[in-house]
Amino acid sequence: MQSSVLAQTNDTINNLVYRFSTNGEATLTGRASQSITEIYIPATVTYDNVVYPVTAIGAYAFAGGTIDHSYNNITKVEFETPSNVRTIGHAAFAGTGFGTEFYENSNGAAVVTAVGTGLTIPSSVRRIEEAAFNWCGMSSVVFEEGLEYIGKGAFYDCRLALTSVTFPSTLRTIRDYAFMWCGKLPAISLPEGVESIGSFAFAFNYSMKEMHMPSSLHYFGNSVLFNNYQLKDITIQPDCKYFTMGEGNEEGIIFNKDKTRLIFFSAGQQLLGRRYQYKVPTHVKEIGGGAFSGVREELRSIVLPSTLELIDSFAFIQNPLERITIPAHTKLMVGSIPSKCKEIYMMGDHGTSVIENALMPIVLNPNTEVRSYYYGGGIKATLYCKEKYLSSYNGIEGKLIGEDRLINKYNSKHRESISQITTVSTQIPHTIGKTLTTMCRDFDVDLSDATLANGVKAYVATAAEKGDVTEIDGTPFYGTYLVMKPIDYIPSRTGVEFDDYTGVVLRGTPGTTFYYKMGENDCFSDAQTTLSETNLLEGAPCYMHVYPTENDAANTYTCYGLNDGRFKVYSAEGTLAYNKAYLRIPATMTSDAKEVVFGFMNDNVVTGITTVNGNANGNVNDWYTLDGRRLNAKPTQTGVYINNKKKVIIK
Numbered sequence: 001m002q003s004s005v006l007a008q009t010n011d012t013i014n015n016l017v018y019r020f021s022t023n024g025e026a027t028l029t030g031r032a033s034q035s036i037t038e039i040y041i042p043a044t045v046t047y048d049n050v051v052y053p054v055t056a057i058g059a060y061a062f063a064g065g066t067i068d069h070s071y072n073n074i075t076k077v078e079f080e081t082p083s084n085v086r087t088i089g090h091a092a093f094a095g096t097g098f099g100t101e102f103y104e105n106s107n108g109a110a111v112v113t114a115v116g117t118g119l120t121i122p123s124s125v126r127r128i129e130e131a132a133f134n135w136c137g138m139s140s141v142v143f144e145e146g147l148e149y150i151g152k153g154a155f156y157d158c159r160l161a162l163t164s165v166t167f168p169s170t171l172r173t174i175r176d177y178a179f180m181w182c183g184k185l186p187a188i189s190l191p192e193g194v195e196s197i198g199s200f201a202f203a204f205n206y207s208m209k210e211m212h213m214p215s216s217l218h219y220f221g222n223s224v225l226f227n228n229y230q231l232k233d234i235t236i237q238p239d240c241k242y243f244t245m246g247e248g249n250e251e252g253i254i255f256n257k258d259k260t261r262l263i264f265f266s267a268g269q270q271l272l273g274r275r276y277q278y279k280v281p282t283h284v285k286e287i288g289g290g291a292f293s294g295v296r297e298e299l300r301s302i303v304l305p306s307t308l309e310l311i312d313s314f315a316f317i318q319n320p321l322e323r324i325t326i327p328a329h330t331k332l333m334v335g336s337i338p339s340k341c342k343e344i345y346m347m348g349d350h351g352t353s354v355i356e357n358a359l360m361p362i363v364l365n366p367n368t369e370v371r372s373y374y375y376g377g378g379i380k381a382t383l384y385c386k387e388k389y390l391s392s393y394n395g396i397e398g399k400l401i402g403e404d405r406l407i408n409k410y411n412s413k414h415r416e417s418i419s420q421i422t423t424v425s426t427q428i429p430h431t432i433g434k435t436l437t438t439m440c441r442d443f444d445v446d447l448s449d450a451t452l453a454n455g456v457k458a459y460v461a462t463a464a465e466k467g468d469v470t471e472i473d474g475t476p477f478y479g480t481y482l483v484m485k486p487i488d489y490i491p492s493r494t495g496v497e498f499d500d501y502t503g504v505v506l507r508g509t510p511g512t513t514f515y516y517k518m519g520e521n522d523c524f525s526d527a528q529t530t531l532s533e534t535n536l537l538e539g540a541p542c543y544m545h546v547y548p549t550e551n552d553a554a555n556t557y558t559c560y561g562l563n564d565g566r567f568k569v570y571s572a573e574g575t576l577a578y579n580k581a582y583l584r585i586p587a588t589m590t591s592d593a594k595e596v597v598f599g600f601m602n603d604n605v606v607t608g609i610t611t612v613n614g615n616a617n618g619n620v621n622d623w624y625t626l627d628g629r630r631l632n633a634k635p636t637q638t639g640v641y642i643n644n645k646k647k648v649i650i651k
Helices: 002-007 352-359 387-396 412-417 450-454
Strands: 010-013 016-020 026-031 038-041 044-047 050-057 076-079 101-104 110-114 119-121 140-143 164-166 187-189 210-213 233-236 243-245 253-256 261-265 276-279 299-303 323-326 343-346 380-385 419-425 428-431 436-439 457-470 476-487 492-494 504-507 513-518 537-540 544-546 549-551 556-563 566-569 574-576 580-586 595-602 605-607 639-643 646-650
Touching (some): 016 044, 299 323
Parallel strands (some): 210 233
Antiparallel strands (some): 016 026, 101 110, 243 253, 253 261, 537 580, 549 556
16 A cells, blocks of 8 residues: 555655656656745655655656747756656646747747856666757756657747757757757757667757767658758768768758758758759659758759659748649659749649649647648649640649648637649740840740741751851851741650750740640650750759860860850850850850850741852852862752852742
């Protein structure tokens, strides 16, 4: 009977409440009065002439305050040394102020007026349980050697004061949400020995600029570094079996070891060649959870590889991209559409339920005690698809997505979190800004629709020749001109790895709006359409850094940008806008040409060429092609040729 009574016994000693167990240990369960503001945790306590080691701090022992309005009034927590505490229980100190004081300004943001004390976790502690220090105001945390486990949400939302954390070499596990919303932590350095980091463990740490990870990691959850937009100094030990860092233009990007999964994209790593854009390499098969979250304005365009298999949960939440093209065979998880997306181009038949899930606003919180926030919602976008898939997506047009997830669907505070596909269409509008512009898309473009009867045409540049030409505005010009061939189907994602993108020149009346469609004969079809001849125009489906000259194993190239109706050589490095093209010609073709104009081929007629280069001296026996090449004899094939300085049509 004595043991049974003791198992239920609580008592107050030195203003702290304890529970005594039959195994001869004591658990600290709270304070006797709210007036006790400094908590001193002894190594042992004596009850009924028996000395009990204090081995645990119980669940909710000192929990208090509310995450919306205040902390409790506890200003200090100190452990006797050496301590016997092995476990700090669920929400044991949740809402503890540690002396930090703040108020909410008129915008509802927390403003700190006083920063409180630090916290040292003694070497006796092996486990810190779920939410143990959730919403606390300590200025620092030092874990002495001995700690092995940090539970789910253990230090969640210590955002106001926590500026440093020191981890022990004994640590093995950091669970989900453990340090999420610790927004003043400038750096995290994890020691060798840490094996597992849970999802969102260091998410929303806006001040974090440095992250150093050990080689011992063998598990890294989804969205661990979610929305850490300043993080750019990332160090991974070279013998790490889980991660690898990108090099060159991939600097600051974390991949898994074989680079098939992109884990984190550093927005803070503002490399010149990666400015505003990222063309995901073809070796990437999966975009990891939260990989592109929180990149702010540093990422304005992206191209996903044709072979991409998965965009994992939350990958593009809190992301400024306004348009995205989804490859046909890419699986979409929740939060895989950018939060500010206005245009979604679906290359395959994903169906409405998949799109709904990808647009669904989500709640990120570690436990029921934490207020819910909505992320990824509020998307209002047009979905474009191939004509053959239109019926698959029509059911989603106008539907409100995520309304049932609101805490209270009648609460207007969260109405902006509802997403919607406002329109589903096969017709993609484009307005001609100037008579000559360039274009490139990361999907096939079909220009054959009847709406192009307004005179808009597209051309590829098949060759560069030299001679006298008359420009489209009537200006005579002698020099290098492009042989421009009309095209009404523009292939994209061609080449061995389906990562070559076709650039074209559009010609039309400024202000003209026309409509084009996604081409059906792309790399995901049974019979892909490709260009049958050389095209000197280089497509830029996303922002592209262009240099005046480029080199490969075979050639040096001169690069030109379209400016006022002519291609003009780049005088310096620059960034070409997305969905545009530039001219890239082997230097041997152009000599020292600073400008290149156009010779347009259109229905067997060339406009712009007035004379040809070479020995076109008017001899009736001399025949030339339209690009100035001399023939050995009078041609027998139908076409347009030059003979005796005149154009001749042979039928």
